[in-house]
Amino acid sequence: MLQHLKQTDHGTPRRESEQLVTLEIDGNEATVPKGTSVMRAAVDAGIQVPKLCATDSLEPFGSCRLCLVEVEGRKGYPASCTTPAEAGMKVRTQTPKLQELRKGVMELYISDHPLDCLTCSANGNCELQDMAGVTGLRNVRYGMEGANHLHSAKDESNPYFNYDPSKCIVCNRCVRACEETQGTFALTISGRGFDSRVSAGQDESFMESECVSCGACVEACPTATLQEKSVIWLGQPEHSAITTCAYCGVGCGFKAEMKGNEVVRMVPWKDGKANEGHSCVKGRFAWGYTTHADRMLKPMIRAKITDPWQEVSWEVAINHAASEFKRLQAKYGRDSVGGITSSRCTNEETYLVQKLVRAAFGNNNVDTCARVCHSPTGYGLGQTLGTSAGTQTFKSVEQADVIVLIGANPTDGHPVFASRMKRRLRGDGYTPGAKLIVIDPRRIDIVRMPHVQATHHLQLKPGTNVAVISAMAHVVVTEGLVDEAFVTERCDIKSFNQWREFVARPANSPEALEAATGVPAAEVRAAARLYATAKNGAIYYGLGVTEHSQGSTMVMGIANLAMATGNVGREGVGINPLRGQNNVQGACDMGSFPHELPGYRHVSDSTVRAEFEAAWGVTIDPEPGLRIPNMFDAALCGQFKGLYCEGEDIVQSDPNTQHVAAAMMAMECVVVQDLFLNETAKYAHVFLPGSSFLEKDGTFTNAERRISRVRKVMPPKAGYADWEVTQMLANALGYPMNYKHPSEIMAEIAALTPTFRGVSFEKIDRLGSVQWPCNEDTDEAGTATMHTDRFVRGKGRFIITQYVATDEKVTRKFPLLMTTGRILSQYNVGAQTRRTENNRWHSEDRLEIHPHDAEERGIKTDDWVGIASRAGDTVLRATVTERMQPGVVFTTFHFPESGANVITTDNSDWATNCPEYKVTAVQVMPVMQPSAWQAENSRFNRVQQALLHAGSEPAEVEEVEEVEVLGEVADRAQGQ
Ligand code: SF4
Ligand code: SF4
Numbered sequence: 001m002l003q004h005l006k007q008t009d010h011g012t013p014r015r016e017s018e019q020l021v022t023l024e025i026d027g028n029e030a031t032v033p034k035g036t037s038v039m040r041a042a043v044d045a046g047i048q049v050p051k052l053c054a055t056d057s058l059e060p061f062g063s064c065r066l067c068l069v070e071v072e073g074r075k076g077y078p079a080s081c082t083t084p085a086e087a088g089m090k091v092r093t094q095t096p097k098l099q100e101l102r103k104g105v106m107e108l109y110i111s112d113h114p115l116d117c118l119t120c121s122a123n124g125n126c127e128l129q130d131m132a133g134v135t136g137l138r139n140v141r142y143g144m145e146g147a148n149h150l151h152s153a154k155d156e157s158n159p160y161f162n163y164d165p166s167k168c169i170v171c172n173r174c175v176r177a178c179e180e181t182q183g184t185f186a187l188t189i190s191g192r193g194f195d196s197r198v199s200a201g202q203d204e205s206f207m208e209s210e211c212v213s214c215g216a217c218v219e220a221c222p223t224a225t226l227q228e229k230s231v232i233w234l235g236q237p238e239h240s241a242i243t244t245c246a247y248c249g250v251g252c253g254f255k256a257e258m259k260g261n262e263v264v265r266m267v268p269w270k271d272g273k274a275n276e277g278h279s280c281v282k283g284r285f286a287w288g289y290t291t292h293a294d295r296m297l298k299p300m301i302r303a304k305i306t307d308p309w310q311e312v313s314w315e316v317a318i319n320h321a322a323s324e325f326k327r328l329q330a331k332y333g334r335d336s337v338g339g340i341t342s343s344r345c346t347n348e349e350t351y352l353v354q355k356l357v358r359a360a361f362g363n364n365n366v367d368t369c370a371r372v373c374h375s376p377t378g379y380g381l382g383q384t385l386g387t388s389a390g391t392q393t394f395k396s397v398e399q400a401d402v403i404v405l406i407g408a409n410p411t412d413g414h415p416v417f418a419s420r421m422k423r424r425l426r427g428d429g430y431t432p433g434a435k436l437i438v439i440d441p442r443r444i445d446i447v448r449m450p451h452v453q454a455t456h457h458l459q460l461k462p463g464t465n466v467a468v469i470s471a472m473a474h475v476v477v478t479e480g481l482v483d484e485a486f487v488t489e490r491c492d493i494k495s496f497n498q499w500r501e502f503v504a505r506p507a508n509s510p511e512a513l514e515a516a517t518g519v520p521a522a523e524v525r526a527a528a529r530l531y532a533t534a535k536n537g538a539i540y541y542g543l544g545v546t547e548h549s550q551g552s553t554m555v556m557g558i559a560n561l562a563m564a565t566g567n568v569g570r571e572g573v574g575i576n577p578l579r580g581q582n583n584v585q586g587a588c589d590m591g592s593f594p595h596e597l598p599g600y601r602h603v604s605d606s607t608v609r610a611e612f613e614a615a616w617g618v619t620i621d622p623e624p625g626l627r628i629p630n631m632f633d634a635a636l637c638g639q640f641k642g643l644y645c646e647g648e649d650i651v652q653s654d655p656n657t658q659h660v661a662a663a664m665m666a667m668e669c670v671v672v673q674d675l676f677l678n679e680t681a682k683y684a685h686v687f688l689p690g691s692s693f694l695e696k697d698g699t700f701t702n703a704e705r706r707i708s709r710v711r712k713v714m715p716p717k718a719g720y721a722d723w724e725v726t727q728m729l730a731n732a733l734g735y736p737m738n739y740k741h742p743s744e745i746m747a748e749i750a751a752l753t754p755t756f757r758g759v760s761f762e763k764i765d766r767l768g769s770v771q772w773p774c775n776e777d778t779d780e781a782g783t784a785t786m787h788t789d790r791f792v793r794g795k796g797r798f799i800i801t802q803y804v805a806t807d808e809k810v811t812r813k814f815p816l817l818m819t820t821g822r823i824l825s826q827y828n829v830g831a832q833t834r835r836t837e838n839n840r841w842h843s844e845d846r847l848e849i850h851p852h853d854a855e856e857r858g859i860k861t862d863d864w865v866g867i868a869s870r871a872g873d874t875v876l877r878a879t880v881t882e883r884m885q886p887g888v889v890f891t892t893f894h895f896p897e898s899g900a901n902v903i904t905t906d907n908s909d910w911a912t913n914c915p916e917y918k919v920t921a922v923q924v925m926p927v928m929q930p931s932a933w934q935a936e937n938s939r940f941n942r943v944q945q946a947l948l949h950a951g952s953e954p955a956e957v958e959e960v961e962e963v964e965v966l967g968e969v970a971d972r973a974q975g976q
């Protein structure tokens with residue numbers, strides 16, 4: 001579905017008001033909500049008023065004087081962008097006098113502007129050019145001889161956009177976009193009068209400044225002053241399609257602007273409900289990986305991982321994979337193979353993989369990477385509220401008065417939502433900002449940044465979340481802060497009373513738990529009071545909650561607290577997991593877990609199974625299958641022999657890398673379907689090329705349960721979209737699949753899943769997006785806020801959350817606690833972002849360490865440090881920073897050579913096996929060389945690269961020797 005390239009610009013933002021005013025504009029009647037500008041009222045009435053400094057994503061500024069109008073009975077010529085529409089007003093937008101004034105304004109602008117329109121990169125998409133035409137400017141009386149800015153130096157430092165001050169009209173839109181939309185405050189107008197110019201930071205280049213490259217200023221700029229480099233290189237786009245970002249769980253809508261099959265730029269979609277026209281550096285600019293030379297475009301097979309890869313046809317690769325899976329099942333049993341679905345693939349693709357496992361393999365050995373991130377969310381919210389998803393829309397945060405942020409770093413992990421949250425925290429001229437409570441071991445940016453400061457930062461020790469939430473609950477219960485009416489009406493009273501008695505115990509008081517958590521009791525008390533007494537208290541959380549041995553307990557603790565204070569079931573409140581990957585919500589919804597069919601229905605439920613059995617024409621195993629860690633353990637025991645892994649890099653992303661690698665080597669047929677030869681593919685026997693989000697149709701579901709379209713804007717580079725590959729594999733396995741288009745897959749999902757009953761491609765195309773539950777019981781667009789009248793499970797259930805310290809304890813040998821997380825410019829295992837210019841911001845994983853711990857060990861920033869845990873050791877460079885508390889270190893896991901997961905242990909959440917990534921006891925010491933694992937891994941990589949390029953030729957001698965060493969390891973692991 002092609003969209004027009006330009007969306008209507010209403011000039012000023014929409015105003016919400018129940019009061020309407022009716023006015024007359026150029027003889028036309030217009031009725032608008034009170035507070036709407038005359039300019040917007042005119043646009044709504046189909047009348048365009050010339051403008052330059054106004055745009056509908058920003059508050060009006062009134063500087064360019066191009067939008068002047070005449071208002072009957074008023075003197076002068078008010079700016080329509082800053083003049084509110086009033087009842088009975090009679091406005092004229094086109095008169096000879098206005099024409100003359102506007103022409104004069106334009107003449108001044110153009111007299112200090114290069115007249116190179118024909119060769120300008122914005123030619124055809126420049127508001128200044130448009131306004132010169134609209135105002136009828138034909139000649140400029142002032143010459144170019146006097147002082148001007150035509151030779152000002154360009155700033156080309158940012159890898160994605162240029163700043164050319166010679167074209168700047170000082171309209172201030174960029175500065176306001178950075179402040180209002182993004183909330184970074186990186187830009188100012190420096191100088192006065194004629195010398196006024198946009199400046200990043202303290203007259204620094206964009207790269208040196210605090211700019212985070214979100215692109216909001218570029219989008220807001222009406223001229224070619226701030227311009228995407230891709231547009232400068234490729235020219236203006238010709239056509240576009242609306243699609244959804246393939247990075248994080250915010251799920252921003254984008255307009256992919258194209259020239260033929262080439263992306264010229266990704267422009268945030270103003271009507272995208274998750275982002276409303278905003279973006280971050282990843283979605284906006286980091287799409288170069290889709291055409292990177294590292295893309296693997298040919299299917300490949302090999303008998304052993306020590307053999308060279310052979311490029312083969314799709315048919316050969318698919319038939320080989322299918323015959324291997326059949327051979328393994330015949331030899332080792334039906335349960336000896338399984339599959340892993342991808343949170344990066346579409347809902348339709350994920351659904352097909354789990355269907356293949358259940359229908360073609362005939363078992364439930366299917367799991368997904370949500371296992372290692374938000375599986376405790378599924379369990380915890382399912383137990384307490386009855387459904388495994390967040391309760392709100394992102395927009396809901398605009399109604400929150402107190403925001404509690406637990407174990408999440410949205411300015412890095414969910415940047416577009418963070419901008420929305422920061423806007424609410426700053427407040428505006430009418431409403432004071434919300435208060436912020438941050439519960440996090442690190443001093444993350446949002447604790448203190450321009451115009452945002454947390455009221456409380458509970459800087460707890462890693463692993464003590466449950467103690468903190470119990471202590472907050474203790475305050476609520478013992479200080480009479482329970483919302484008794486809500487609890488009585490909406491919750492299960494028996495469970496509430498048990499919980500109340502439990503948390504009221506002195507052992508759960510902030511004072512009793514202070515030693516364990518490291519958080520002063522008074523801070524916990526103050527934070528609990530603030531949240532409990534808020535009109536609207538909203539909780540947002542991330543992997544700092546789930547990736548713990550008590551991840552599920554903490555999720556239930558959060559739900560308990562929200563229910564006890566009545567903060568569920570309306571706008572501005574709720575429990576909101578910030579999902580990591582683009583479609584992690586969808587992967588869970590689609591039945592990727594070994595115990596659940598699509599829609600979170602247990603495989604042991606014979607009624608549910610019967611529905612799927614009838615539709616799929618097979619018998620479904622009533623027993624849950626293996627989770628990912630169980631697959632690894634079973635592989636090492638010789639019971640699990642074959643894996644179909646679509647779009648996941650388990651060797652890099654899962655904990656205890658050496659254990660994972662050994663498990664991979666113990667399997668006889670690993671089929672990897674991916675864009676790149678990732679770390680997992682190095683252990684594969686069949687490689688099936690994947691397709692990027694630009695190459696296929698489908699849907700993603702974001703953290704708000706919002707289902708949005710992914711649209712194909714170019715043909716699959718390797719010939720097939722991922723869903724087609726899965727379909728071919730199923731057919732080769734003897735289980736027929738014959739979908740012609742992903743819309744047919746969604747139709748099947750809708751038919752079999754009650755919460756998706758009303759979802760269809762046609763509806764999403766028509767409405768833009770829908771939110772599940774979406775069926776005959778909901779609005780047409782589904783459900784924005786969950787649990788409004790009753791909880792999905794009926795009565796909200798309180799669950800006792802006993803704090804149990806993790807087994808992962810600091811000792812003299814391992815005296816520090818390591819925790820992991822993300823940074824803005826990289827994404828997850830980095831497979832995509834590492835293949836973009838985003839590396840300019842973050843080209844390696846680093847170890848953050850507090851100055852005291854660093855000094856004790858003689859470590860300075862940039863030093864190489866060895867990090868050793870009970871699981872393994874690795875070497876990174878250090879960054880000494882007070883963001884860390886003493887005793888805690890932090891790293892990211894975006895680069896495979898860092899081996900962050902060599903250190904993490906296989907401790908996991910008691911309920912879901914979600915790994916305890918956030919707590920690893922380590923020692924850190926200065927070192928001079930890579931760790932033994934890094935040396936071995938780099939050797940293994942060299943060998944694998946040689947095998948990739950060797951084709952049928954024998955590998956070089958040195959490589960053959962190394963292959964033999966590897967072969968021995970593999971044989972040992974396979975018990976041969
Ligand atoms: S790219 Fe974003 S952060 Fe950087 S200056 Fe522009 S608006 Fe500000
Ligand atoms: S850079 Fe663009 S948006 Fe900023 S003041 Fe100049 S013309 Fe306006």
Ligand code: SF4
Binds near residue numbers: 246282283
């Ligand atoms: S916030 Fe997330 S979904 Fe939005 S552009 Fe950035 S990475 Fe993409």
Ligand code: FES
Binds near residue numbers: 051062079080
């Ligand atoms: S658009 Fe109104 S003053 Fe510039």
